[in-house]
Amino acid sequence: MTVNLTKGQAISLEKKDGATLTAVRMGLGWQAAKRRGLFGSRTREIDLDASAVLFAEKQPVDVVFFRHLVSDDGSVRHTGDNLVGGAGQGGDDEAILVDLQRVPVHIDQIVFTVNSFTGQTFQEVENAFCRLVDETNGQELARYTLAGGGEYTAQIMAKVHRAGSGWTMTALGEPARGRTFQDLMPTIQSYL
Amino acid sequence: MTAELVRGQNHPLSQDRLEIRISAGVPVLAGATLGDEHGTVHGAEWVAHPGAPTLPGIEVSGQAAADHRLAVDLAALPEAVHRLTVLLALPTQPGGALRFGAVAAPRTSVTGLDGAEIVRFTLTDLDAESAVVALELYRRQGAWKVRAVGQGYAGGLAALLTDQGLPRAEALAADVQEAVSRSLARAIPVPQPQDTAGSSAPQPTQSYDTQDPQGARTPSGPIDYTHPDRRAHTAPPPPSASPAPEGRPPQPVAGDAVGWSMEERLYNQVWGMFEDLARTTAAYRSAVDFAGSRLEKELDQVLADPRSRLGTAGDAARETAHARYSQLVDQAQAAFDRDLAQLTAESEVVEPALPPAYARWDNPVWHGYRVPDEPPLAVRLGDLHLPESVPLRIPLLVRLPLERGLWIDSGPVAGPDDTFLDSDEARRLALDAAVALAVRLLAVHPAGEFAVQVVDPAGAGAQALLPLTRAGAVAPPASGAAGVADMLERLTRRVDLTQMAVRGGAAESLPPDVDTAQQLLIVNDFPHGFDDRAVTRLRYLADEGPAVGVHLLMVADRADAEAYGPLLDPLWRSLMRLTPVPDDHLADPWVGHAWTYEPSLVPPGSGILQQVLTEVTTARTKHR
Numbered sequence: 011m012t013v014n015l016t017k018g019q020a021i022s023l024e025k026k027d028g029a030t031l032t033a034v035r036m037g038l039g040w041q042a043a044k045r046r047g048l049f050g051s052r053t054r055e056i057d058l059d060a061s062a063v064l065f066a067e068k069q070p071v072d073v074v075f076f077r078h079l080v081s082d083d084g085s086v087r088h089t090g091d092n093l094v095g096g097a098g099q100g101g102d103d104e105a106i107l108v109d110l111q112r113v114p115v116h117i118d119q120i121v122f123t124v125n126s127f128t129g130q131t132f133q134e135v136e137n138a139f140c141r142l143v144d145e146t147n148g149q150e151l152a153r154y155t156l157a158g159g160g161e162y163t164a165q166i167m168a169k170v171h172r173a174g175s176g177w178t179m180t181a182l183g184e185p186a187r188g189r190t191f192q193d194l195m196p197t198i199q200s201y202l
Numbered sequence: 203m204t205a206e207l208v209r210g211q212n213h214p215l216s217q218d219r220l221e222i223r224i225s226a227g228v229p230v231l232a233g234a235t236l237g238d239e240h241g242t243v244h245g246a247e248w249v250a251h252p253g254a255p256t257l258p259g260i261e262v263s264g265q266a267a268a269d270h271r272l273a274v275d276l277a278a279l280p281e282a283v284h285r286l287t288v289l290l291a292l293p294t295q296p297g298g299a300l301r302f303g304a305v306a307a308p309r310t311s312v313t314g315l316d317g318a319e320i321v322r323f324t325l326t327d328l329d330a331e332s333a334v335v336a337l338e339l340y341r342r343q344g345a346w347k348v349r350a351v352g353q354g355y356a357g358g359l360a361a362l363l364t365d366q367g368l369p370r371a372e373a374l375a376a377d378v379q380e381a382v383s384r385s386l387a388r389a390i391p392v393p394q395p396q397d398t399a400g401s402s403a404p405q406p407t408q409s410y411d412t413q414d415p416q417g418a419r420t421p422s423g424p425i426d427y428t429h430p431d432r433r434a435h436t437a438p439p440p441p442s443a444s445p446a447p448e449g450r451p452p453q454p455v456a457g458d459a460v461g462w463s464m465e466e467r468l469y470n471q472v473w474g475m476f477e478d479l480a481r482t483t484a485a486y487r488s489a490v491d492f493a494g495s496r497l498e499k500e501l502d503q504v505l506a507d508p509r510s511r512l513g514t515a516g517d518a519a520r521e522t523a524h525a526r527y528s529q530l531v532d533q534a535q536a537a538f539d540r541d542l543a544q545l546t547a548e549s550e551v552v553e554p555a556l557p558p559a560y561a562r563w564d565n566p567v568w569h570g571y572r573v574p575d576e577p578p579l580a581v582r583l584g585d586l587h588l589p590e591s592v593p594l595r596i597p598l599l600v601r602l603p604l605e606r607g608l609w610i611d612s613g614p615v616a617g618p619d620d621t622f623l624d625s626d627e628a629r630r631l632a633l634d635a636a637v638a639l640a641v642r643l644l645a646v647h648p649a650g651e652f653a654v655q656v657v658d659p660a661g662a663g664a665q666a667l668l669p670l671t672r673a674g675a676v677a678p679p680a681s682g683a684a685g686v687a688d689m690l691e692r693l694t695r696r697v698d699l700t701q702m703a704v705r706g707g708a709a710e711s712l713p714p715d716v717d718t719a720q721q722l723l724i725v726n727d728f729p730h731g732f733d734d735r736a737v738t739r740l741r742y743l744a745d746e747g748p749a750v751g752v753h754l755l756m757v758a759d760r761a762d763a764e765a766y767g768p769l770l771d772p773l774w775r776s777l778m779r780l781t782p783v784p785d786d787h788l789a790d791p792w793v794g795h796a797w798t799y800e801p802s803l804v805p806p807g808s809g810i811l812q813q814v815l816t817e818v819t820t821a822r823t824k825h826r
Contacts, residue, residue: 066492071492114537116489116530
């Protein structure tokens with residue numbers, strides 16, 4: 011079962027049997043740009059980047075992106091930068107794994123973002139999506155379709171935040187413009 | 203490929219119909235208990251044993267035998283069964299062995315119906331036990347797995363069954379033994395290996411790698427191509443690793459990492475522990491820092507608020523801020539303590555399992571030291587710890603051959619109680635650390651594959667170097683300016699020739715007087731006795747040597763070489779700096795904490811260094 015989230019919708023990451031989620035993965039997938047005959051290497055590659063920003067009471071404390079693949083405490087891990095995209099058939103081309111049990115106690119929000127590093131807007135990218143997966147059983151919790159998303163180069167996708175003893179996810183789905191997560195910081199601040 | 207399990211390790215099972223093969227040197231009885239999801243065995247009807255060999259889904263043999271094949275059909279087991287425990291026990295027959303320590307280590311394997319082995323597990327290190335839980339097949343989220351247990355019971359079958367939660371375990375154990383003796387009376391006696399006759403004399407556990415009375419080859423299993431007399435290069439499994447109860451972190455097991463050999467797995471595990479400790483400390487420190495800065499900000503706000511200057515509102519606000527601070531710090535401390543306890547438990551099983559190259563000098567493995575046949579993957583340079591994590595020590599393992607030279611700093615460093623060691627004391631300690639390291643490197647390489655050369659221009663280190671030179675493991679130190687020049691000349695020639703041979707692809711054409719062993723050059727008292735030419739040579743060796751097996755170990759005080767100015771800075775930077783006393787100067791590659799390094803020294807009064815060196819020298823004489 012996949013929830014196609016709408017903006018601002020919150021889902022609790024508690025499972026039905028009361029156990030809370032322990033590990034989530036944010037996956038990002040898109041289809042590589044098509045080759046154009048001769049001199050195919052001159053095709054403009056599409057490079058989308060997934061990032062996660064860790065906040066403690068609205069102050070950014072740590073960030074996990076393609077130049078800092080593991081948060082200092084080891085709880086958030088990026089699987090590595092993909093510069094060109096994949097087959098566009100639903101597989102994750104970049105992923106960020108979060109071990110919620112090991113997140114330091116003062117971190118209370120983690121915001122996930124997607125940026126187009128090479129500058130193409132989401133209109134130009136085919137079969138792009140991002141999704142949140144329960145890492146323990148592979149079940150998809152939420153999915154956004156980015157493709158055809160308009161003249162935007164970035165999206166603030168979702169945030170997971172502490173609620174009681176567990177974590178809750180809120181879908182943000184806010185389109186924005188920017189090359190890396192730094193460009194999005196002002197926009198992110200308004201969602202904390 | 204067959205997975206060779208160590209204690210506590212598990213492996214998934216993809217087939218339902220399996221055969222469990224047991225091969226022991228002497229007749230043993232095999233049984234199985236069925237447990238529910240809590241592991242409880244509800245009664246005698248949940249136990250398959252020689253007196254009642256068949257239960258739904260499992261069949262054991264009706265008598266004691268040296269080889270068993272238990273048939274298992276996981277799909278046919280009752281729904282309530284979540285755990286199938288395979289146990290072995292020695293029959294209480296006259297003339298039989300009384301303890302597993304006196305017989306060959308039993309071997310178990312799980313195979314498919316086609317005979318293809320899935321996993322294999324040898325129950326080593328048993329001693330006074332006469333009953334043992336060999337394997338455990340358990341259901342986890344609908345899938346079956348097998349776990350190597352190897353938990354022995356000196357109290358015999360009755361103690362084992364009691365531990366499984368069986369009511370009337372004593373009576374059942376007696377029934378089982380009786381059924382066995384009845385079937386033995388009918389059976390043709392099995393030839394007794396010599397060492398079983400009522401032996402109460404201590405007998406070392408025989409590992410199947412060295413001797414196997416039955417010459418056991420499972421007839422239809424895959425052929426074992428390993429040489430029967432070859433010693434396995436794996437560390438012994440840890441003493442105990444009982445399966446963890448549900449919902450708690452699993453019991454740590456030595457070698458619980460990826461790798462092709464036990465050595466590589468231990469190496470990866472130690473580095474994994476290093477990273478985990480670095481990261482969990484980073485989490486703790488960042489939480490405490492955050493709590494501190496938040497407290498400061500909140501206190502500032504209270505001060506800035508004019509209303510709080512009067513009355514008790516200000517005090518209350520201050521109190522709240524402090525409470526918020528201590529609550530967050532307590533939470534962070536709790537998380538850190540939990541992680542630290544887990545890592546400490548892991549360290550407690552990993553340390554004893556380490557091979558000599560990774561082990562501290564006080565590890566018993568050094569007392570059974572033998573010259574190895576193969577060089578190790580890595581070597582322990584010392585121990586690392588963080589102020590928060592005392593007393594947990596992480597071994598500092600570096601890969602061999604060394605990629606950079608080492609520099610033991612004999613300069614002034616703060617001593618244990620913040621007093622500065624005087625210069626002579628520092629030099630002596632530094633040389634002691636260098637000697638311990640050189641002996642370790644000599645000892646962990648096969649005979650003739652590693653040589654140590656010493657340059658001690660003024661003979662200042664003669665006393666400290668005595669352990670090395672006395673045993674004859676190392677040629678007398680080169681002394682005087684001429685001696686230094688000659689030694690550097692020889693090593694430079696070796697580097698040049700080896701480089702040429704490697705580039706030309708003609709490694710065989712080296713002149714016969716070039717020693718192909720790896721060389722470690724210990725330089726004491728640098729730059730005493732070095733002229734400009736010798737300094738240049740030394741820098742050349744530091745740069746070019748490691749790639750062709752010439753390594754540098756400097757024992758020096760950087761201040762002594764100040765006259766050279768910035769000329770030597772690249773040399774110092776290229777060396778890995780170690781200290782003779784604990785000092786926090788090493789950074790980890792992940793978050794860059796300053797770790798306190800302690801050299802790995804021989805415990806005071808221990809003769810282990812000499813014992814190891816004697817062994818090395820003897821092996822080297824034979825090698826020549």
